[in-house]
Amino acid sequence: MQNASASAPVSLIGQEYEVTVGPVAHGGHCIARTEEGRVLFVRHTLPGERVIARITEGDDDSRFLRADAVRIVEAAKDRIEAPCPFSGPGRCGGCDWQHVKPGVQRRFKGEVIAEQLRRLAGLTPEEAGWDGTVVPAPGDKLPAGEVPAWRTRVQYAIDAEGRAGLRKHRSHEVEPVDHCMIAAPGVSELGVERRTWPQLASVEAIAATGSGDRQVVLTPVPGGRLPLVELDKPVSVLRVDERDDSVHRVHGRGFVRERADGRTYRVGAGGFWQVHPQAADTLVKAVMQGLMPRKGETALDLYCGVGLFAGAIAERVGDEGAVLGIESSKRAVEDARHNLRDLERVRIEQGKVEQVLPRTRITSTDLIVLDPPRAGAGKRTVTHLASLAARRIAYVACDPAALARDLGYFREAGYRPRTLRAFDLFPMTHHVECVAILEPVKPEKTDA
Numbered sequence: 001m002q003n004a005s006a007s008a009p010v011s012l013i014g015q016e017y018e019v020t021v022g023p024v025a026h027g028g029h030c031i032a033r034t035e036e037g038r039v040l041f042v043r044h045t046l047p048g049e050r051v052i053a054r055i056t057e058g059d060d061d062s063r064f065l066r067a068d069a070v071r072i073v074e075a076a077k078d079r080i081e082a083p084c085p086f087s088g089p090g091r092c093g094g095c096d097w098q099h100v101k102p103g104v105q106r107r108f109k110g111e112v113i114a115e116q117l118r119r120l121a122g123l124t125p126e127e128a129g130w131d132g133t134v135v136p137a138p139g140d141k142l143p144a145g146e147v148p149a150w151r152t153r154v155q156y157a158i159d160a161e162g163r164a165g166l167r168k169h170r171s172h173e174v175e176p177v178d179h180c181m182i183a184a185p186g187v188s189e190l191g192v193e194r195r196t197w198p199q200l201a202s203v204e205a206i207a208a209t210g211s212g213d214r215q216v217v218l219t220p221v222p223g224g225r226l227p228l229v230e231l232d233k234p235v236s237v238l239r240v241d242e243r244d245d246s247v248h249r250v251h252g253r254g255f256v257r258e259r260a261d262g263r264t265y266r267v268g269a270g271g272f273w274q275v276h277p278q279a280a281d282t283l284v285k286a287v288m289q290g291l292m293p294r295k296g297e298t299a300l301d302l303y304c305g306v307g308l309f310a311g312a313i314a315e316r317v318g319d320e321g322a323v324l325g326i327e328s329s330k331r332a333v334e335d336a337r338h339n340l341r342d343l344e345r346v347r348i349e350q351g352k353v354e355q356v357l358p359r360t361r362i363t364s365t366d367l368i369v370l371d372p373p374r375a376g377a378g379k380r381t382v383t384h385l386a387s388l389a390a391r392r393i394a395y396v397a398c399d400p401a402a403l404a405r406d407l408g409y410f411r412e413a414g415y416r417p418r419t420l421r422a423f424d425l426f427p428m429t430h431h432v433e434c435v436a437i438l439e440p441v442k443p444e445k446t447d448a
């Protein structure tokens with residue numbers, strides 16, 4: 001039997017340390033060290049600041065501790081007064097960088113990408129074909145103190161009193177808000193924050209881009225009844241059954257229509273669509289510029305969602321070409337098949353990439369685009385993809401750590417990044433989207 005009293009770690013939550021703050025780390029915080037050498041991940045601060053950091057997670061056994069900067073002793077010159085009244089230590093966890101000038105937020109994101117590339121892929125920015133910049137979306141380059149209203153999908157959590165809010169950082173607790181500054185105007189107009197939602201656990205508000213479609217998705221608390229929904233705008237209303245996560249239509253359509261690259265995409269509840277209104281177009285453009293699809297080529301669109309990249313490539317490779325999309329979500333696959341029904345040489349397979357791809361017995365393809373979830377594609381899938389001898393591969397990544405890991409696997413398998421671009425499609429948060437274009441290290445074989 002173990003001696004419990006000898007080994008029980010002592011919580012350090014609530015302890016305060018005065019520290020000088022070091023570099024930005026992946027996840028929306030900065031690294032600092034206490035005098036005793038404890039490593040802290042501190043939120044609500046900037047590199048170079050002297051702050052009082054209060055521990056929010058960890059004990060005397062932890063490899064690192066999480067903390068909030070609760071008092072700024074010496075402020076950095078890039079600090080601004082947070083424009084959002086709900087941000088700050090212990091408050092809304094939605095944004096990480098409200099207190100930082102917008103251009104500096106992008107610089108931080110660039111530093112994190114560079115660090116991940118170096119550490120996990122062994123690549124310098126030059127070797128990754130990246131100029132080190134993080135590009136704002138069109139219209140987002142605003143002066144300090146102004147906040148782009150970009151979130152076209154907001155998942156509001158509902159507190160015990162029925163108030164809509166957002167979750168606190170790494171917590172189930174709700175910070176009630178009467179206005180989320182990063183919510184797109186179409187979301188704010190739905191008025192979710194201006195009424196109460198008894199018996200609901202969450203309300204997702206969606207303002208589709210280019211179609212004017214609006215939707216709310218209501219999730220009742222266990223055993224809760226659905227309230228009568230009268231919103232300020234005409235919307236479709238869906239209900240999630242918390243017992244099995246199934247989605248039911250209350251009124252209106254069961255999907256919204258999003259526009260990108262000149263096409264309309266139907267996206268059912270729970271289906272993935274980029275949140276920033278400029279994101280889908282920005283990413284399609286970057287992927288197409290990188291792949292430069294030619295008439296008659298074949299392509300794979302992996303983790304294809306409702307068919308965004310498959311549609312864009314299929315239009316460019318034409319009737320002689322062919323595109324295979326693979327996506328795990330049944331509902332997204334139905335949407336993708338519907339969205340691309342006019343493109344005869346597109347096929348969408350349902351299932352996990354790692355299972356479906358080997359089953360297809362495809363041995364070669366000209367082009368690949370992969371846009372995996374946050375965890376990345378992983379070594380097995382990357383090795384399989386590298387064996388298909390694609391002329392170019394576009395890797396769309398929402399997590400620079402997963403991207404860097406997978407770029408390392410691609411490198412081992414004979415592919416190197418030709419270009420890498422980074423886009424700030426999540427302003428005020430630590431998130432960033434990257435597009436890497438890879439090509440084989442060896443020159444393509446010629447027939448001569």
Ligand SMILES: C[S@@+](CC[C@H](N)C(=O)[O-])C[C@H]1O[C@@H](n2cnc3c(N)ncnc32)[C@H](O)[C@@H]1O
Pocket residue numbers: 272273274302303304305306307308309326327328329332351352353354371372373
């Ligand atoms: C980041 S989204 C990309 C969707 C699409 N490319 C777009 O831009 O709209 C990732 C997609 O991968 C799907 N997915 C997650 N894990 C998967 C897996 N192992 N195999 C296939 N699809 C998966 C998710 O359902 C989601 O639609």
